[in-house]
Amino acid sequence: MPRAIIIVLDSFGIGAAPDAGDFGDAGANTFGSILKACESGAATRTGLRSGPLHIPNLKRLGLFHAAGIETDGGAAEAIHGRAREISRSKDTPSGHWEIAGAPVPFEWGTFPKTRPAFPASLIRQIMDDSHIPGILGDRHASGTDILREEGEESVRTGKPIFYTSTDSVLQIAAHETHFGLERLMALCETARRHCDPLNIARVIARPFTGESAETFRRTANRRDFSVPPPGETLLDRATAGGRCVFAVGKIADIFAHRGVSEVLKADGNMALVDATLAAIGRARSGDLVVSNLVDFDMVYGHRRDVAGYAAALEAFDARLPEIEAALDPGDLCVLTADHGCDPTFPGTDHTREEVPILAFGPSIAPHDIGVRTSFADIGASIGVHLDLGPGRFGTSFL
Numbered sequence: 001m002p003r004a005i006i007i008v009l010d011s012f013g014i015g016a017a018p019d020a021g022d023f024g025d026a027g028a029n030t031f032g033s034i035l036k037a038c039e040s041g042a043a044t045r046t047g048l049r050s051g052p053l054h055i056p057n058l059k060r061l062g063l064f065h066a067a068g069i070e071t072d073g074g075a076a077e078a079i080h081g082r083a084r085e086i087s088r089s090k091d092t093p094s095g096h097w098e099i100a101g102a103p104v105p106f107e108w109g110t111f112p113k114t115r116p117a118f119p120a121s122l123i124r125q126i127m128d129d130s131h132i133p134g135i136l137g138d139r140h141a142s143g144t145d146i147l148r149e150e151g152e153e154s155v156r157t158g159k160p161i162f163y164t165s166t167d168s169v170l171q172i173a174a175h176e177t178h179f180g181l182e183r184l185m186a187l188c189e190t191a192r193r194h195c196d197p198l199n200i201a202r203v204i205a206r207p208f209t210g211e212s213a214e215t216f217r218r219t220a221n222r223r224d225f226s227v228p229p230p231g232e233t234l235l236d237r238a239t240a241g242g243r244c245v246f247a248v249g250k251i252a253d254i255f256a257h258r259g260v261s262e263v264l265k266a267d268g269n270m271a272l273v274d275a276t277l278a279a280i281g282r283a284r285s286g287d288l289v290v291s292n293l294v295d296f297d298m299v300y301g302h303r304r305d306v307a308g309y310a311a312a313l314e315a316f317d318a319r320l321p322e323i324e325a326a327l328d329p330g331d332l333c334v335l336t337a338d339h340g341c342d343p344t345f346p347g348t349d350h351t352r353e354e355v356p357i358l359a360f361g362p363s364i365a366p367h368d369i370g371v372r373t374s375f376a377d378i379g380a381s382i383g384v385h386l387d388l389g390p391g392r393f394g395t396s397f398l
C-alpha cells in the first residue's frame with residue numbers, strides 16, 4: 001500500500017481569496033509579493049540573499065502554474081492547482097483542519113482591538129486559579145514587539161504578558177527560568193479551560209530567555225493548547241484504520257493530539273525538514289506523515305521580513321530533491337499552506353489567500369486541477385490514495 005506525506009508551508013499563500021476584502025486583505029499575495037520584491041531588489045540582504053527568487057524545484061513542480069504566473073519553463077511535473085478556504089477564518093487550526101477534511105462551520109471568538117483586549121472576568125478567573133500577581137500587555141500585538149516592550153517588567157514583577165491578534169488566540173509570554181517553563185504551561189492549561197466558553201481556538205505558551213529587551217529570545221518550547229477539530233479528520237480516519245500518523249512540528253498541537261501516533265518536534269525549518277525525512281524513513285505502507293514548516297509564518301511572515309521569507313523559500317526549495325528521493329514508487333507527497341501572511345502587507349497578521357497544491361510522487365501523473373473550492377480536497381485525495389475513502393468533505397483530485 002502507498003504512503004502519503006503532507007507538508008504545510010505555514011502561511012505560503014499564492015494570492016488573495018475572493019473573500020479577502022471581508023478580512024481587510026484585498027490584494028494580499030504572499031508568493032506574488034515576495035517574487036516581486038526579489039525581482040526589484042527589495043528582498044536583498046547582505047550575507048543572506050540577493051536577486052530574483054531562486055526556487056528551481058518548486059518551479060519545476062508547477063508552483064508558477066498553480067499561481068497562474070506565466071513562465072518560460074516547461075510543463076509542471078506535479079499535480080498542480082490552488083485551493084480556497086470555506087472556513088470563515090484565516091488562522092492556523094482552521095486551515096489545517098480543513099486540509100484534513102474538517103472545515104470549521106462556526107465563527108471563532110476573538111478579542112477586540114481595544115486596551116484592555118481581554119474581558120476582566122476572564123483575567124480574574126485565570127488569576128484566581130493560577131496565583132499570578134497580575135498580567136502585562138492585555139492588547140493586540142506582535143509577539144516580538146511586545147517582548148521588547150514588556151519583557152523586562154515581566155521579569156521584574158513576575159507578571160506574564162498576555163496578548164492576542166486577529167486570530168482566535170490568547171498568547172501568554174513568560175520567562176523560561178524567572179517565571180518557570182512548567183509554571184507557564186500550567187498557567188496556559190488554566191487559561192485554556194477559561195477560554196473554552198468564549199470559543200477561543202488556541203491558548204499559546206510563548207516562553208522566552210535572555211536578560212534584557214535586546215537579548216530576549218522566544219524559544220522552541222512554544223506550545224499550542226488547541227481545542228480539538230470540529231469533525232473527523234484524515235488523521236483520525238488513518239489512526240482508526242490502524243495506520244501510523246507521524247506528526248512533525250506543531251501538527252500534533254494543532255490537532256489537539258487527536259489522530260496522532262508519533263510526534264516529531266524540531267526547531268527551525270531545516271530541522272523540521274530533517275524530521276520530515278526521518279518520518280518518511282520510518283513510515284510503512286499505508287502510513288501518513290503530516291508536517292508543518294512554521295518559520296515561514298512565525299519568523300518571516302508575521303515579522304514582515306520579505307528577504308527572510310525569500311531566503312527561507314530558497315532554503316526549502318534546495319531540500320526538495322531529498323524529499324523527492326525519499327519517496328517510494330506508490331507514494332504521494334502534497335505541498336500546500338494553511339493561509340497567507342504577505343510580508344509586504346500592512347500590519348502583522350495573516351492574510352486571506354488561496355493556497356498552492358503541488359502533489360507529486362514517482363508514479364503520480366502531473367495535471368492541472370485548477371481552483372479547488374475547499375482545502376478539504378487535499379484530505380479527500382489523500383484519503384482516496386491511502387484507501388481510507390474521501391471523508392465527509394472535499395472532492396478528490398486524483
Ligand SMILES: O=P(O)(O)O[C@H]1O[C@H](CO)[C@@H](O)[C@H]1O
Pocket residue numbers: 092141142143144164165166167169171204298302
Ligand atoms: O506575533 P506572534 O507572537 O508570532 O503571533 C502570531 O502567532 C500566532 C499564532 O500562530 C498568531 O495569532 C500571530 O499573532
Ligand SMILES: [Mn+2]
Pocket residue numbers: 010011091092297338339
Ligand atoms: Mn499557520
Ligand SMILES: [Mn+2]
Pocket residue numbers: 092297298302341350
Ligand atoms: Mn501565524
